Amino acid sequence: MRKTAPPNRKKKVMTTIREQTQCRFCRDKKKYIDYKDIDVLQKLLTNRGKIFSRKRSGNCAGCQRKVNQAIKRARFMSLLPFTV
Amino acid sequence: MDSDRKKTKVLFVTGGTSLETKRVYEALFLVDSGLAAAQWDHVMELIQKILDRAQSRVISIRKWDERKLAYPVQGKGRGTYILAYFECVSSIIRQIERDVQLSEEILRVLVIRTDRMNPADMDKPTPAMLGRSDSDAEKSGGSEPAVEEVPLPNIAIEDV
Secondary structure: OOOOOOOOOOOOOOOOOOOOOHHHHHHHOOOOOOOHHHHHHHEEEEEOOOEHHHHHHHOOOHHHHHHHHHHHHHOOOOOOOOOO | OOOHHHHHHHHHHHHHOOOOOOEEEEEEEEEEHHHHOOOHHHHHHHHHHHHHHHOEEEEEEEEEEEEEEEEEEEEEEEEEEEEOOOOEEEHHHHHHOOOOOOOHOOOEEEEEOOOOOOOHHHOOOHHHHHHHHHHHHHHHHHHOOOOOOOOOOOOOOOOO
């Protein structure tokens, strides 16, 4: 005889965690990333002063390019270090 | 025939109006902190002169911040940044950069175009305006004796 499942067995509640679909700059609708915003750029650097990858920072390709440019400008003006 | 083609190509690249169009630029000048503190007027006059030589129309010029540099520039550990917005012909930017390189007072300059900026980005209050000391300044400030009013005990010197 085939076993049947108990009738009042609770179904698994599937909670869907919605991931962030946009990068931090796209969410704020920022078109320009200022190289003088050191606090923002500092979050995208390792403690040795290297730029985080897109995978690590979660930036979109366009924003990552803007971030790269901003960090390099800040480094030139001695606002951020090249290496620590 | 080939040489003619090359000539026309060169003319096409340089002969356009792109070099003569006036644009608004942002320049950040880096000056030694000691010099800026001692001779602020002289430094501002120097920057003004460089911008005047470039036949530019200065929109605004103000102190951006005074902070510890991330790495020493020309042996200087601290620097004062001066932010300027001006309108000029694009071909003259190289002259501004050259003038700064020849100047002994100004350590560095970065000139960028502002056409991708919002007006809000340009009018953003500077850290110097906000009076916010940067983390480096706080660190260096920590080494200096903190000026705090500690209540002195009321003991006369003769008593001790």
